[in-house]
Amino acid sequence: MPDNNFEYGVVLTTVSSEEQGKAIAKSLLNEKLAACISIFPLQSLYTWQGEMNQDREWQLIIKTRLDLLSELKTKIQSLHDYEVPEIIALPIVDGSKSYLQWLGSNTTSDLSS
Amino acid sequence: MPDNNFEYGVVLTTVSSEEQGKAIAKSLLNEKLAACISIFPLQSLYTWQGEMNQDREWQLIIKTRLDLLSELKTKIQSLHDYEVPEIIALPIVDGSKSYLQWLGSNTTSDLSS
Amino acid sequence: MPDNNFEYGVVLTTVSSEEQGKAIAKSLLNEKLAACISIFPLQSLYTWQGEMNQDREWQLIIKTRLDLLSELKTKIQSLHDYEVPEIIALPIVDGSKSYLQWLGSNTTSDLSS
Numbered sequence: 261m262p263d264n265n266f267e268y269g270v271v272l273t274t275v276s277s278e279e280q281g282k283a284i285a286k287s288l289l290n291e292k293l294a295a296c297i298s299i300f301p302l303q304s305l306y307t308w309q310g311e312m313n314q315d316r317e318w319q320l321i322i323k324t325r326l327d328l329l330s331e332l333k334t335k336i337q338s339l340h341d342y343e344v345p346e347i348i349a350l351p352i353v354d355g356s357k358s359y360l361q362w363l364g365s366n367t368t369s370d371l372s373s
Numbered sequence: 374m375p376d377n378n379f380e381y382g383v384v385l386t387t388v389s390s391e392e393q394g395k396a397i398a399k400s401l402l403n404e405k406l407a408a409c410i411s412i413f414p415l416q417s418l419y420t421w422q423g424e425m426n427q428d429r430e431w432q433l434i435i436k437t438r439l440d441l442l443s444e445l446k447t448k449i450q451s452l453h454d455y456e457v458p459e460i461i462a463l464p465i466v467d468g469s470k471s472y473l474q475w476l477g478s479n480t481t482s483d484l485s486s
Numbered sequence: 487m488p489d490n491n492f493e494y495g496v497v498l499t500t501v502s503s504e505e506q507g508k509a510i511a512k513s514l515l516n517e518k519l520a521a522c523i524s525i526f527p528l529q530s531l532y533t534w535q536g537e538m539n540q541d542r543e544w545q546l547i548i549k550t551r552l553d554l555l556s557e558l559k560t561k562i563q564s565l566h567d568y569e570v571p572e573i574i575a576l577p578i579v580d581g582s583k584s585y586l587q588w589l590g591s592n593t594t595s596d597l598s599s
Contacts (some may be wrong), residue, residue: 298530298543305398345469353552418512
């Protein structure tokens with residue numbers, strides 16, 4: 261799948277509560293797997309085992325480096341209460357130089373530290 | 374326009390009411406043109422026929438396969454009450470394998486069924 | 487950084503108040519640096535000078551042409567109250583032809599006018 265020669269990206273995941281969202285966000289920030297994470301409430305409609313469902317969820321918008329995605333997936337899956345959490349990465353193709361430098365300097369990989 | 378060799382994507386559209394948003398979402402899910410659709414309120418500022426407008430809208434975040442985009446556009450346009458609805462696709466460049474497999478298995482094209 | 491051979495895109499920035507968000511949005515629309523801007527509240531968690539912060543912010547989703555990004559960055563930075571505002575561009579890889587034509591005809595560059 262990786263179609264990914266982009267340095268930075270926005271990773272989306274949804275959670276079932278604000279508390280879990282903030283717990284995941286703080287853990288990712290503490291481990292420098294993301295530099296900034298936004299969170300807001302929404303409703304999700306989806307098909308699960310053939311049934312349509314409608315749940316209140318919280319969306320996380322995780323701004324990070326895409327070379328950290330593998331560690332980020334592992335960390336989210338370890339903290340998430342869903343069996344198959346949404347974890348999808350959208351590419352940042354351009355942006356303010358100072359912001360992207362800040363994003364880069366506030367993220368690091370355990371593998372490289 | 375299609376710049377699109379990405380398998381999965383996030384399609385954005387806005388609607389004027391929560392009811393219409395949910396009606397479009399349920400129709401797309403029933404026809405397996407999307408696997409998960411999130412919806413939340415926002416305000417939109419835009420220029421229409423030279424005038425600036427500010428409306429309360431609802432944003433749909435449609436998670437799907439980008440080879441379904443043509444059918445998805447037709448379905449949204451048939452249900453939408455705007456003359457020119459926003460329908461834009463952002464590429465998913467990477468993500469959790471299990472989630473993307475679930476996304477793929479919960480979407481299908483009428484053309485292929 | 488520019489990884490950007492995409493014509494259209496969604497530019498994200500966050501601001502500290504709804505008023506500032508709308509002021510920036512109206513300025514971008516007046517100068518035809520964007521055709522439509524959505525705004526909604528969220529919470530952001532981030533690291534700044536080694537400290538974790540949690541603020542209420544407003545997210546702007548700016549729909550525009552990516553060849554305007556340099557002017558757009560300059561305009562946002564001139565109006566923004568942050569030292570290093572988030573300004574990141576996600577690519578639109580496909581969409582409704584009529585909407586993208588509307589997007590194109592409602593945006594222009596000072597450099598080309």
